Amino acid sequence: MTSFLSSLRKIPPAVVYLAIPIVGTAAFSWPFWIDTKGNAGHSADAWIWAALVSALAVGAVALELKRASMTAAGIAILGVLASMTGLLRIVDLPGGGSGMFFLLILAAAALGPRCGVLLAFAAMAAGGVITGGVGPWLPFQMLALAVVGAFAGLLGNLTSHLRPRAETMVLGFYGFIAAFAYGLVINLWDWPLRESSGSDIAFNSSLGFADTVGTYWRFYTATSLAWDGAGAIANSIIIVSVGTPVLLALRRVQHRISPSVYFVETTADATVTP
Amino acid sequence: MTKATRPRLHALCWLAWALSATVCVLVARNAVYVVIVVLIAALCVEMHGLGNAISRAFPVFIGLAVIFALMRVALDALTGHVDGNHAWFVTPSFDLPAIFGGLQLGGQIQREVVLASSADAIVVVAIIAIFGAWNAVVSHHELLQMIPRAFRELGLVIAIALTFVPSTVEAVRSVREADTARTGGARRGRASRTFVSVLQTGLDRALSLGDSLDSRGFGHHGNTDRAERTAVSFLAIALVAVGATGAALVSNASRVASLMLIIATLAIGGAVISGSRAATRTRYRPRPFRKLDVIIALVATAAPVALAITASITGAALTWIPRDFEMPEFNLAIGASLLLLVAPAFAIRSDQI
Amino acid sequence: MTSIDFRSVSFSYPHGSQALRDITKSISDGSVTLVLGESGSGKSTMLRCANGLVPHSSGGTFTGDVVVAGRSIRSHHPRDLTDVVGFVHQDPEAHFVVDHVEGDIAFALENLGMAPIAMRRRVEEVLDALGIAHLRDRDPATLSGGEKQRCAIAGAIAAAPTALVLDEPTSQLDPQGADDVIAALVRLNHDLGCTIMMAEHRLERVATFADLSIRLDAGAIVASGEPRAILGTYDGAPIVTQLGAVLGWHPLPLNVREAKPFVANPVPRVSPRDEHVPNGRVLLEARDLTVTYNVRRAVASVDIQLCEGSVIAVLGRNGAGKSTLLRSLAGLVRHSGSIERNARVGFVPQNPNDLLHASTVRAELATTVRMLRSDQSLIDIWLERLALTSHSSRHPRDLSGGERQRVAIAAVAVGGPEILLLDEPTRGMDARSRDALVRAVEAHSARGGAVVIATHDVELAAACATSVVVLADGEKIADGSPRDVLTGSMFAPPLLRVLPPALTLRDLADLHSSEKS
Incomplete structure (x- = not known):
């Protein structure tokens, strides 16, 4: 039993980070696979199910995050960054928060x-x-943003040894893509709630997968493409223009998140405590 | 109207109310029923609003939701073309390129499309209104205190984030002023300088706060290895089940999906409980869940149940898709079951007024 | 009995600089210990060793040991020492975890898993011990600096530690807030027997009740003992102590009361410097200046004139309108009345961090030069004037508070304004930074510039002002030469009280021959 448990403890975090996109995508994308011919109104509870699944996924990820304890400095740094990122959300309310992206991406990368x-x-x-x-x-938004953050973090591991200029270009490009992807996904939250108008862009639960995708793409281009496009461009411009000093500021404090402490007995005999 | 500064009802009680109200408007999509729920929400804010910025902003919040909804209705009107509908009038039209779905914008504006879209829009406005009301009556401080101990890190990060909001806003103001004075109001690069300066000040403060957290025992553990192991195994089961739910949903196996969802919920619940046990942290002056809270929560939860029962007994239609300007159907029994949601508005304890 | 025991501690930060060298010292139970030294001498590092923040949170290489109440920091993390050592740092904005005073005080107790009933009782006791029961339901963001620091101390002693360690707890506060904090600390020490170990600039307040002072230089203890034994040769000592040291008084006085008896016999000769009244070109003239916030008049009908060479010190309590006056002279707030500017104005805000954004000191100065297209050579002149040349390639955020303040002043001054407006420039400054500031102000005014300093620091006003303006409720209640305004005033600097009419040590006749550099 103990060995079973200890093997469970060794689940790599990557599994969890991989699980978020899968579960998240499934939860968000229910309008594409639902098939309720002749059962109008079922979309209402599907919407609740989807919200529940994403809330659960948020819970699971939060639990996994707890598994590796954070240092106090790490918690404080994240708290201050979350304060600033949260305030940046005011910059762009209807778009679902593209004002937050640049700081999130840069912080995750660092x-x-x-x-x-x-x-x-x-x-x-x-x-x-x-x-x-x-x-x-909120769980929808948290999950979608978490995916943006997770991939920015993975990307940051790769770009950290590039030259600053090149690094911000790469992250700026990622910011452009991420803003679109986020917009594409986040628009799914209220789209299915509006299925009865019979408009060419409204959700219709009796369409098949391919037609639903087509309808959604039309909906997205008509409602959000221009908005998200402006956001994505602004995003990458901001990342490229403030990226270097922001990354520098973040990397200055990075060592405090996991400090390396060396206790030395005498000059000859060194003990290392991670 | 006397405004309370501390919430009179428990945040969980309000959560039960908000979820019930949401289920009601999602199930009874008839515009009259939805408007009743919105009015109830407004009444709750009036009776229980905490008098803080968020509760004062409730009308603004609703106003934004309505503007947002009207934009969507206009868009539906421009893009909705269904054969056999009645045209109101015709506008100039053009087609989008094929890559954007080849949509026809403009042309016939159809009565049915506008009406149905408006009826849908009310539902979205209602959900926003319900949670706008929830935000106005609930103390977020109390909510954060309720976060299970298993999530203490996330909860602490959010608490710190909210605590730092005033000083961050003040830093932005003073940095902008300092920069104006220094550069004679030159705008070139000001946003970048301001942001970097505010960020550096924030990070400096974070390091000081980190020292303060450490010296005040943040992360102090007892001997909690076993509880933590249990939590981890629950977590593993939950992850598999959540993944399976996703898979089952995608492959449209709804029974399997519901089963997996239940398993996932239970497993996460188990993980939270044992994870919380792993932390020795206690809570200072937790808000007790009083008898009144229980009663109100139960009455509010009864609303959607009553709704379903009356609908199946009376056979009244819950949705309403308007074809023309007409009064929506209204069933008195269903209206009455919605009124159960008004319960919290009258739950004012005499000792707290 | 020993409370905190440093046993040959050496430490270097992760990036290599050695911060402490072979520190051995025992702090006895119930005592008050002052840690003295210039910025960068290792004060903060030594204090942070007392509960293991150094090295556990900072990272770095640690030799030796610190034992607190029988627990070694080699094997105990700060979180395991919460119940023996409390820690308070200097930034009042960075203590709070939740936006509720009472909840924040309980944070340490929640972490230790104290039972809710005991926790409730302890929080009530701590609120009373610090005299902040009336603040219990407030949001810390709405408190004054002094109130914030007292709440932070309450949070630090909630777990009933036997020792309290404070790193310059009053350096960001106004005199009133600082007095409240010090009074609270004296009470904790006298009534509860709490061991206190602190670094502090305002020695005139704390030196009298300290049992031990330790003076650090470059990370090593250079002197330690009873404060009177140490302060005679210390630059940052209270001015009356310096006076006593110069005149050979024994025992050394630590405050005005102790200095008074020495004055009678024999009376030291005072030859006050000539008061220099600047009468050059008028650089700025403000008439009937009024600033109104909502309905409150923050500045009411103030007239002010700046000539070449003027250095005006604006005194007054918190909220008297000092900052607002400066900001209106800089054109940053709406005002009525007339301001005639014949020269450019540079404004340095109270908080130097508001200006700093670059990654080196030189780059910080270069930004202003680039934005205002001013003279490139000013960078080196001002680095030199403010004694920053040796720091020019360092990151501004790595510097101490006083050094940052100097960088902020330099960053504004390199834009080439003739008029410099300095808001509270000596807040958090040590003696060396203060001397550098006084010299820079004198150099600027000697070359035809003008300086206005809003300050609580009367000694600064006495040291460099050509005239002093006192504000109360936004109105100008006094205006004149420093000696005229300050003599007989409750504001008078200590030296003027002990040896009128001397404003600074330079006014002592005996000193002219043997003046210190």
């Missing part, structure tokens, strides 16, 4: 994927409280 996920959760929650926007849509 501090790693785990911090990226935790920061995304905390920033979204703090932003929700600041703007009075805590609701069933």
Whole structure:
């Protein structure tokens, strides 16, 4: 029993980070696979199910994050960053928060994927409280932003030895893509709630997968493409222009998140405590 | 109207209310029923609003939701073209390129499309209104205190984030002022300088706060190895089940999906409980869950149940898709079951007024 | 009995600089210990060793041991020492975890898993011990600096530690807030027997009740003992102590009361410097200046004139309108009345961090030069004037508070304004930074510039002002030469009280021959 448990303890964090996109995508994308011919109104409870699944996924990830204890400095740094990121949400409310992206991406790139996920959760929650926007849509937003943060963190591990200029270009490009991807996914939260108008862009649960995708793409281009496009461009411009000093500032404090402490007995005999 | 500064009802009680109200508007999509729920939400804010910025901003919040909804209705009107509908009037039209779905924008504006879209829009406005009300009546401080101990790190990060909001806003103001004075109001690069300066000050403070957290015993553990192991195994089961739920949902196996969802919920619950046990942390002056809270939560939860029962007994339609300007159907029994949601508005303890 | 025991401690930070060298010292139970030294001498590092923040949170290489109440920091993390050592740092903005005073005080107790009933009782006791029961339901963001620091101390002693360690707890506070904090600390020490170990600039307040002072230089203890034995040769000592040291008084006085008896016999000769009244070109003239916030008049009908060479010190309590006056002279707030500017104005805010964004001191100065297209050579002139040349390639955020303040002043001054407006420039400054500031102000005014300093620091006003303006409720209640305004005033600097009409040590006749550099 103990060996079973200890083997469970060794589940690599990557599994969890991989599980978020899968579960998240499934939860978000229910309009594409639902098939309720002749059962109008079922979309209502599907929406609740999806919100529940994403809330559970947020819970699972938060539990996994707890597994590796954070240092106090790490918690404080994330708290301050979440405060700033949450405030940046006010910059762009209807778009679902593209004002938050640049800081989240840069912070995740400097501090790693785990911090990226935790920061995304905390920033979204703090932003929700600041703007009075805590609701069933919050888990959706937290998950979507966490995916952005997790990938930014993974990308940051690769770009950290590039030259600053090149690094911010790469992250700026990622910011461009991420803003679009986030917009594409986040628009799914209220789209299916509006299925009865019969408009060419409205959700219709009796369409098949391919047609639903087509309808959604039309909906997205008509409602959000221009908005998200402007956001994505602004995003990458901001990342490229402030990226270097921001990354520098973050990397100056990075060593405090996991300090390396050496206790030396005498000059000859060194003991190392991680 | 006397405004309370501390919430009179427990945050969980309000959560039960908000979820019930959401289920009601999602199930009874008839515009009249939805408007009743919105009015109830507004009444709750009036009776229980905490008098803080968020509760004062409730009308603004609703206003934004309405503007957002009207934009969507306009868009539906421009893009909705269904054969056999009645045209109201015709506007100039053009087609989007094929890559963007080849959509026709403009042309016939159809009555049915506008009406149905508006009826849908009310539901979205209602959900936003319900949670706008929830945010206005609940103390976020109390909510954070309720976060299970298993999530203490996330909860602490959010608490710190909210605590730092005033000083961050003040830092932005004073940095901008300092920069204006220094550069004679030159705008070139000001946003970047301001941001970097505020960020550096924030990070400096974070390091000081980190020292303060450490010296005040943050992360102090007892001997909690076993509870933590249990939590981890629950977590593993939960992850598998959540993954399976996703898979089952995608492959449209709804029974399997519900089963997996239940397993996942239970496993996460187990992980939270044992994870919380692993932490020795206690809570200072927790808000007790009083008898009144229980009663109100139960009455509010009864609303969607009553709704379902009356609908199946009376056979009244819950949804309403308007074809023309007409009064929506209204069933008195269903209206009455919605009124159960008004319960919290009258739950004012005499000793707290 | 020993409370905190440093046993040959050496430490270097992760990036190599050695911060402490072979520190051995025992701090006895119930005593008050002052740690003295210039910025960068290792004060903060030594204090942080007392509960293991150094090296556990900072990272780095640690030799030796610190034993607190029988627990070694080699095997105990700060979180395991919460119940024996409390720690308070200097930034009042960075203590709070939740936006509720009472909840924040309970944070340590929650972490230790104290039972809710015991916790409730302890919080009530701590609120009373610090005299902050009336603040219990407030959001810390709405408190004054002094109130914030007292709440932070409450949070640090909630777990009933036997020792309290404070790193310059009053350096960011106004005199009133600082007095409240010090009074609270004296009470904790006298009534509860709490061991206190602190670094502090305002020695005139604390030196009298300290049992031991330790003076550090470059990470090593250079002197330790009873404060009177140490302060005679210390630059940052209270001015009356310096006076006593110069005149050979024994025992050394630590405050005005102790200095008074020495004055009668024999009376030291005082030859006050000539008061220099600047009468050059008028650089700025403000008439009937009024600033209104909502309905409150923050500045009410103030007239002020700046000539070449003027150094005006603006005194007054918190909220008297000093900052607002400066900001209106800089054109940052809406005002009525007329301001005629014949020269450019540079404004340095109270908090130097508001200006700092670059990654080196030189780059910080270069930004202003680039933005205002001013003279490149000013960078080196001001680095030199403010004694920053040796720091020019360091990161501004690595510097101490006083050094940052100097960088902020330099960053504004390199824009080439003739008029410099300094808001509270000596907050958090040690003696060396203060001397450098006084010299820079004198150099600037000697070259035809003008300086306005809003300050609580009367000694600064006495040292460099050509005239002093006192504000109360936004109104100008006094205006004149420092000696006229300060003599007989409750504001008077200590030296003026002990040896009128001397404003600074330079006014002592005997000193002219043997003046210190």
